[in-house]
Amino acid sequence: MPTETASFTAREAELERLSAALETARQGVANAVVLGGDAGVGKSRLVERAGEAASEAGALVVVGHCLDLGDVGLPYLPIVEALGRLRSCSDAIDEVIERRPALARLLDGGGDAVTGNDELGRMQLFDAIAAALAAVGTAEAPLMLVIEDLHWADASTRDVLRYLLARMRNEHLLVLATYRADDLHRRHPWRAALAELHRHPRVDHVVLEPFSPEELREFAVAVTGAPLDEVTQRRVLKRSEGNAYFAEELLAAGPDAGTLPWSLADVLHVRLERLSPAALQLARIAAVAGRRCSEPLLWAVTRRRGAFESPAAFDEALRECLAHQVLERDGDLLAFRHALLAEAVYADLLPGELVALHAAYAAVMLEEDSLGSSAQVAHHAMLGHDAATALTASRRAAADAAAVFAIQEELRHLEAVLGTWESVPDAAELLGEDLTDVTLAAAAAAGRAGLSDRALGLARTAIAAAAPDDLRQARLGYLLAHHLLVAYDTREALEETGKALAVLEGDGPSPARAWTWAARARAAVNIDEDDIAHEAALRAVDEAQALDVPDAEADALTTLAVLEVDDADRSARLLAKAHERARASGDLFTALRARYNLATNRFYAGELADADELATTALSAARESGFGWSLYAVQLLVLEEIIRFTTGDLTPQADEADEPESMLLGYRAAGLYAAVARGDADAIERCRRLLDEEDLDGQLLLFAGGNLIDALTWAGRPEEAADVAAATIEALAATWSEFFLGSIFLAALGLAALADLAVRARSRGDDAAELLQRGDELLRRAETAAERGRPRGGVLGPEGRSWLARTRAEHSRLHGEHNPEVWRVCVTEFSYGHVPELARSRWRLAEALVGAGEREEAGAVVTEALRAATEMGARPLERAIRDFGRRARLAVPGVRLETSGVLTDRERDVLRLVADGLSNRQIGERLYISPKTVSVHISNLLAKLGVARRAEAVDVAHRRGLLEGAR
Numbered sequence: 001m002p003t004e005t006a007s008f009t010a011r012e013a014e015l016e017r018l019s020a021a022l023e024t025a026r027q028g029v030a031n032a033v034v035l036g037g038d039a040g041v042g043k044s045r046l047v048e049r050a051g052e053a054a055s056e057a058g059a060l061v062v063v064g065h066c067l068d069l070g071d072v073g074l075p076y077l078p079i080v081e082a083l084g085r086l087r088s089c090s091d092a093i094d095e096v097i098e099r100r101p102a103l104a105r106l107l108d109g110g111g112d113a114v115t116g117n118d119e120l121g122r123m124q125l126f127d128a129i130a131a132a133l134a135a136v137g138t139a140e141a142p143l144m145l146v147i148e149d150l151h152w153a154d155a156s157t158r159d160v161l162r163y164l165l166a167r168m169r170n171e172h173l174l175v176l177a178t179y180r181a182d183d184l185h186r187r188h189p190w191r192a193a194l195a196e197l198h199r200h201p202r203v204d205h206v207v208l209e210p211f212s213p214e215e216l217r218e219f220a221v222a223v224t225g226a227p228l229d230e231v232t233q234r235r236v237l238k239r240s241e242g243n244a245y246f247a248e249e250l251l252a253a254g255p256d257a258g259t260l261p262w263s264l265a266d267v268l269h270v271r272l273e274r275l276s277p278a279a280l281q282l283a284r285i286a287a288v289a290g291r292r293c294s295e296p297l298l299w300a301v302t303r304r305r306g307a308f309e310s311p312a313a314f315d316e317a318l319r320e321c322l323a324h325q326v327l328e329r330d331g332d333l334l335a336f337r338h339a340l341l342a343e344a345v346y347a348d349l350l351p352g353e354l355v356a357l358h359a360a361y362a363a364v365m366l367e368e369d370s371l372g373s374s375a376q377v378a379h380h381a382m383l384g385h386d387a388a389t390a391l392t393a394s395r396r397a398a399a400d401a402a403a404v405f406a407i408q409e410e411l412r413h414l415e416a417v418l419g420t421w422e423s424v425p426d427a428a429e430l431l432g433e434d435l436t437d438v439t440l441a442a443a444a445a446a447g448r449a450g451l452s453d454r455a456l457g458l459a460r461t462a463i464a465a466a467a468p469d470d471l472r473q474a475r476l477g478y479l480l481a482h483h484l485l486v487a488y489d490t491r492e493a494l495e496e497t498g499k500a501l502a503v504l505e506g507d508g509p510s511p512a513r514a515w516t517w518a519a520r521a522r523a524a525v526n527i528d529e530d531d532i533a534h535e536a537a538l539r540a541v542d543e544a545q546a547l548d549v550p551d552a553e554a555d556a557l558t559t560l561a562v563l564e565v566d567d568a569d570r571s572a573r574l575l576a577k578a579h580e581r582a583r584a585s586g587d588l589f590t591a592l593r594a595r596y597n598l599a600t601n602r603f604y605a606g607e608l609a610d611a612d613e614l615a616t617t618a619l620s621a622a623r624e625s626g627f628g629w630s631l632y633a634v635q636l637l638v639l640e641e642i643i644r645f646t647t648g649d650l651t652p653q654a655d656e657a658d659e660p661e662s663m664l665l666g667y668r669a670a671g672l673y674a675a676v677a678r679g680d681a682d683a684i685e686r687c688r689r690l691l692d693e694e695d696l697d698g699q700l701l702l703f704a705g706g707n708l709i710d711a712l713t714w715a716g717r718p719e720e721a722a723d724v725a726a727a728t729i730e731a732l733a734a735t736w737s738e739f740f741l742g743s744i745f746l747a748a749l750g751l752a753a754l755a756d757l758a759v760r761a762r763s764r765g766d767d768a769a770e771l772l773q774r775g776d777e778l779l780r781r782a783e784t785a786a787e788r789g790r791p792r793g794g795v796l797g798p799e800g801r802s803w804l805a806r807t808r809a810e811h812s813r814l815h816g817e818h819n820p821e822v823w824r825v826c827v828t829e830f831s832y833g834h835v836p837e838l839a840r841s842r843w844r845l846a847e848a849l850v851g852a853g854e855r856e857e858a859g860a861v862v863t864e865a866l867r868a869a870t871e872m873g874a875r876p877l878e879r880a881i882r883d884f885g886r887r888a889r890l891a892v893p894g895v896r897l898e899t900s901g902v903l904t905d906r907e908r909d910v911l912r913l914v915a916d917g918l919s920n921r922q923i924g925e926r927l928y929i930s931p932k933t934v935s936v937h938i939s940n941l942l943a944k945l946g947v948a949r950r951a952e953a954v955d956v957a958h959r960r961g962l963l964e965g966a967r
Contacts, residue, residue: 010215010218011049011215014035015046017204018033018046018206019050021174022142025142025144025173025174026139026142028139029169029202030169030170030172030173030174031174032175032197033175034179034203034204035047035178036208037180037181037208037209038243039182039245039339039340040245041209042244043178044148047146047178051063051146058141059142059174060086060090060141060142060143060144061143062085062145063082064077064081064082064148065077065147066149066151066157068152068291069152069290069376074154074373074376075409076154076157076404077154077157079157080106080107082145090136092136093107093135096131096135097128100124100128100131102121105125106128106129121405122407126163129160129163130164133164133168133173134168137171141172143174144176145175146177147175148178149178149179149180149339150177151180151184151190154408155408156401156408162193209242210240211243213237215242216237217233223252224251245338249268268341271325271326272344276320278316278320279318279324279326282298283321284357285298285301286345287336287342287346288354288357288361292333292334292336293333294333297365297372299311299314300368300371302314304360304364305356305357318334326341355383359386361376362377362381374393374394374397374400375400377396377397378394387420388424388426388427388430390420391417391421392430394414395414395431397409398411398417402445407445407449408449410445411445411451414438414442417438435462435465439461439462440459440479443462443479443483444479447486452483452486452487455483456483456486456489463476463477463480470503474503474504474507475510477497477500478518480493481523484496485523490526490527491523491527493520497519497523497536501513501517513543514547514552514553515555517543518536518552520532520533520536520540521533521537521540521556525537525559530563533559534560536556537556537557537560541557550582550585550587551590553578553581554590554594555578558575558578561574568601568797569605575597576598579594592622592633595617595618595621595632596618598614599611599639603639603643606797606798608643608647608832608833612643612644615639616640619636619637634664635666637666638666641667641670641673641674642673644674645670645677645836648872650677650836651873652671652675653667665690666699666703669699669703669704672686672687672703672707673703676707676714677872677874677877679875684715687704687707690704697735698732701731702732702745702746705731705746706728706742706745706746708724709721710749713752713756718753718757719757721750721752722750722774725746725753726750729747732746740785740789741786743782744800744804744807745803747779747782747807751778751810752806754771754775754778754810754814755775755810758815758816759813759816763918763926764918765919772814778811782804783804798829798832799832801829802829805829806837809823809826809841809844818848818850819848820845820852823844824845826844836872836877839865840877842864842865842868843865843869843881843884845861846858846861847884847888847928849861850890850928855888858890859891862885863893865877866878866894882894886905887909888927888928902945903944903957906927907937907944910937911941914954915957920935938953941953
């Protein structure tokens with residue numbers, strides 16, 4: 001029997017993929033499906049059927065919809081809608097709110113607008129959303145979260161989606177999101193998010209294609225109740241081009257009539273023409289709200305417009321729209337059967353009608369808060385040509401967005417206020433704040449959104465707008481300085497704070513002046529104006545303490561800690577106090593920054609146990625507070641990994657996430673140290689893959705480049721290693737400064753590669769002059785960095801001294817010197833706690849001792865090095881030590897020195913090098929024995945093999961298999 005709404009048909013393959021994704025979620029692996037396709041191709045129909053199947057299988061299905069409000073959306077709209085529905089059927093959401101109050105701000109409203117750095121607030125909120133979704137799904141009833149129409153999603157919703165997919169791993173959750181492919185213009189904001197999700201290993205991207213002829217034939221039977229004749233079938237296929245909605249509307253228009261409408265617009269009008277004038281009027285008013293609106297809102301607007309003489313007439317028109325499937329019920333809302341239908345009705349309205357209807361929507365929402373948000377009021381007021389209402393509503397919408405940490409939406413609403421300002425003569429009176437206030441708020445929002453150039457431009461405009469009030473400009477100067485510092489215009493920041501203080505000095509103590517001194521100190525310390533920085537920081541601390549401005553005090557104390565270069569313990573005490581004051585002010589971001597700096601302070605002071613405890617405690621506190629993925633929390637994760645490696649723990653990293661996303665690249669890069677030390681087969685590939693990342697920052701380049709040098713050297717590819725060292729040093733010199741301290745570390749690794757090359761060259765009798773020249777330049781660079789690159793002129797810490805010592809020792813090895821003393825210094829310096837480098841330095845010390853004839857001490861030293869390498873699982877180092885012990889004839893545990901065969905091990909070693917073409921002198925250098933001793937060994941092996949010449953000995957040994965296993 002023909003039906004207006006076809007039952008689900010075709011799309012079996014796509015439905016199977018969705019079913020498989022749900023089963024994955026049931027198994028405890030959170031995943032997502034992103035479903036794209038043109039308007040009308042059948043996305044909603046597929047999602048609806050998948051939801052029905054999921055519910056039948058015991059899953060919990062909730063849907064959230066995005067709303068088209070132009071460039072400004074409602075923050076988190078589909079998330080709030082979905083969580084609200086979950087809250088009505090599960091106590092888990094309220095239980096999460098008790099533990100993570102940030103979620104109450106989103107679901108229950110309220111809370112003050114955020115004016116400071118709200119990165120942590122966003123992280124807490126995102127963490128709470130993730131916790132809520134995780135708490136609901138179970139193996140028996142996994143959660144399917146459907147987000148419809150992501151092409152209309154606000155920036156905050158896109159951010160939450162990325163966060164969920166990046167952070168959730170073992171939850172019983174399937175996220176199913178849809179978008180219109182034909183709506184994605186080149187600069188559409190969803191494009192970037194979509195490209196990111198394409199690369200995610202747990203996201204399946206499904207593109208819904210138009211019906212094939214066979215699928216359309218099956219679909220037509222479902223719609224009409226009987227097969228179509230071939231002529232009609234071909235015509236429907238041609239007109240619809242396989243678009244499911246178009247095909248259904250063509251068939252519903254009457255395929256037996258002999259003619260079919262030519263365009264989709266014609267098809268839609270066929271459905272609308274069936275409506276009475278009253279019902280059509282209702283549909284037109286509804287279309288101005290978008291695809292969905294509430295029945296109370298629709299009634300309020302029609303009543304204001306006088307469209308119906310009574311509620312009964314409204315109800316009758318609504319029933320007619322529902323009966324003809326122009327509108328349908330979607331939970332508590334009314335919705336057009338398809339977004340294309342809503343758009344067609346809206347497009348038919350005359351300009352004057354549109355303005356009047358948008359104005360009516362704005363008016364009724366203002367009269368009754370429950371009918372719409374401030375963002376919706378602003379949207380309708382703007383299209384209704386009511387600038388004053390748009391201005392005030394946009395300002396309220398900005399505050400609403402700030403309260404839930406929706407930074408992008410906050411900024412867009414504030415920019416809408418600024419854009420409307422000139423059209424509203426009494427704007428300042430209406431808002432209770434002037435243009436400077438609003439512009440500064442926009443600058444702060446832009447800064448929090450990471451748009452530093454936009455923030456700086458707005459801040460300059462705000463300060464200029466404060467003229468001719470010099471005192472007010474001066475009091476706001478520190479805000480401009482803050483944006484200048486973020487934009488790295490440090491010298492201008494110093495100049496601006498100087499100008500401001502010249503005015504403020506006559507104004508008496510004030511929080512603004514305390515902050516100006518603090519900003520001046522930070523600017524000065526960044527351009528090595530230490531005297532200015534020290535004086536300004538002290539002034540800031542004194543004034544902040546007197547006025548009880550703890551956040552300014554914490555900021556200045558952090559600067560003083562940076563200036564304390566000769567006393568790491570005093571610096572740590574200052575940072576501890578900065579943390580205390582930041583906590584007192586409620587500035588959790590500065591508090592976490594102080595705790596991170598405390599941990600790094602102890603690390604660079606060589607106090608590894610203290611650093612590890614501080615980092616672990618700080619990271620645990622960050623995670624418990626819901627911002628375990630903030631900037632400093634991730635940096636603490638990196639620091640923990642470095643400490644773990646340094647103290648000799650080479651076990652593989654914990655699986656913090658399923659992929660090296662931008663925030664976790666540092667963590668993954670830090671794991672390369674242990675990977676190289678373990679000798680992982682893919683270590684070189686992982687280093688190169690990281691170096692291929694776009695926009696690699698200095699820290700990541702240092703990690704990736706340094707580990708690649710070391711990995712290539714261990715792999716016997718010192719030529720490549722030396723080239724990578726030179727390239728990495730030059731790249732970082734351009735990124736940081738010519739004398740960056742990390743160049744000492746890189747120079748040491750580069751010199752080690754050059755030294756291996758020089759040993760090889762000398763053994764072959766090749767000229768090593770070029771290698772020596774390159775090594776001399778690396779040593780000069782390291783020495784200069786140690787002298788001129790030390791932070792603020794202070795002394796090098798244990799780590800810097802250790803790597804400088806190794807640089808000098810590798811330079812000595814490059815020149816063929818057997819100098820135990822330089823390697824003794826390395827052992828002493830790395831004894832602060834760097835277990836892998838201490839073991840490596842002992843190995844090299846043992847080599848130098850053998851070369852210097854001090855074999856007894858060499859045996860003891862190399863035994864300790866082998867023990868450490870074995871315990872750590874440092875396989876390349878362990879192999880190198882064993883090989884050295886065998887070649888040097890040292891009594892090293894586990895190294896066999898004699899055999900009962902024809903040739904001794906030493907004779908086999910000599911014969912192997914003879915086979916390589918080395919002379920007696922070169923063999924002696926390789927085996928740490930004299931040329932005379934080599935000659936004796938050769939005489940003995942010739943006699944044992946019964947030959948007279950070296951070449952004959954090699955030939956006989958090969959034929960008899962006497963060289964197998966010799967190294």
